Amino acid sequence: MNVRITQRTAFLTLAPSRSTAFNGRKACSNRFTRIARKIQASLDLTEDMERIVSRRYVVTSTLVIGQLTRALPAKAVMGMTAGRVPGFAKADTNGFRVYTRPEAKSGGHGVGWSEITPYSFQANESWRETPVSIADPAGTEIDAKFVSDSDGELKIILAPILRFSDKGDLDTIDIKELVSLNAFIKGFGPELLGNPIQDENILSAEEIQVKDRTYYIYELANHSLVSATTWNKRVYICAITCNSLQWRKSKSNNISVLKSFQVLVSG
Structure with missing residues (x-):
């Protein structure tokens, strides 16, 4: 138990x-x-x-x-917008504005470009600046491009003089010392307008003097206008193109724009 x-x-x-x-x-x-x-x-x-x-x-x-x-200063901020810095002044009583190339503008050029002397032209309020494309015929030599729905297209082209000449003082040499009135447009025509220029395509050609600089002025058969001069190792070219309707309505206005184009040389 x-x-x-x-x-x-x-x-x-x-x-x-x-x-x-x-x-x-x-x-x-x-x-x-x-x-x-x-x-x-x-x-x-x-x-x-x-x-x-x-x-x-x-x-x-x-x-x-x-x-x-x-x-950042205002100039630096604006300079970051793909090279497009506003350059148009306020319109006058007639609706025209003066465009002056801003110092901060980069254009469509690559690196290594030296300082560019400003230029100006006068246009009505319908013109506006548009982006520059390297696909354009003039490529990286296009400094600025503008369009107007009523008037057409305007391009500013800066071509180094050394491309076609190495004579004289390239800083101040006049365009007529480099190339004749007729030879210039035939040489640059294909690049500016996309087609060869023959004698029959040149409706008018003249020289004008602006501040002791020679400007070549052309009216061409394909509704195109061209102005050119030289300064500081470059050829400055203003080219305006438009369609038939724009040409009929705005020919006189476009000629005024073209003849107002000038490089702002010192002195």
Whole structure:
């Protein structure tokens, strides 16, 4: 009897009761619950930190951009718009505006171009500047391009004199010392207008003097007008083209624009 009691007592001591097993499972469950809560809290903290960092990044970026924009001079900011810096003055009482090439303008040229002497022309309010494309026939020598729905298209081309001559003082040499009136348009015609120029295509050709510089002025059969002069190692060319309707309506206006073109030489 004593042995049985001892064995039973031992069994009862070694074997967990139902209450003890339940409490163990409950403790384990509570432990997993606490771990899960810690993990969730950690995830929530990470999300909060991401939101804070994101907000700080946006605020900081906005402040930095604002400071940089205020710090840059107006000329530098405008100079970043693909070479197009506004150059038109306000219109006069007759609706005409003077365009003067801005100093900050880059044009369609590549790197390595020396300083360009400003030029100007006068046009009505229908003209606006458009982007320069290297796909144009004159390529990187196009300095500026303008269009008018009613009047046509105008291009300013700057060609190095060394392309076709190395004689004389290239800084100040006059165009008539380089090439004749007739030879110039035949040589540059294909590049300017896309087609060869024959004698019958030249409706008129004349020389005019502006501030001691010679300008060649042409009217061509394909509704085109050209003005050219030389200064500072370059040939400055203004070319206006238009369709038949624009030519009929705006021929006189376009001739006025062409003859107003001049390089702003000193002296």
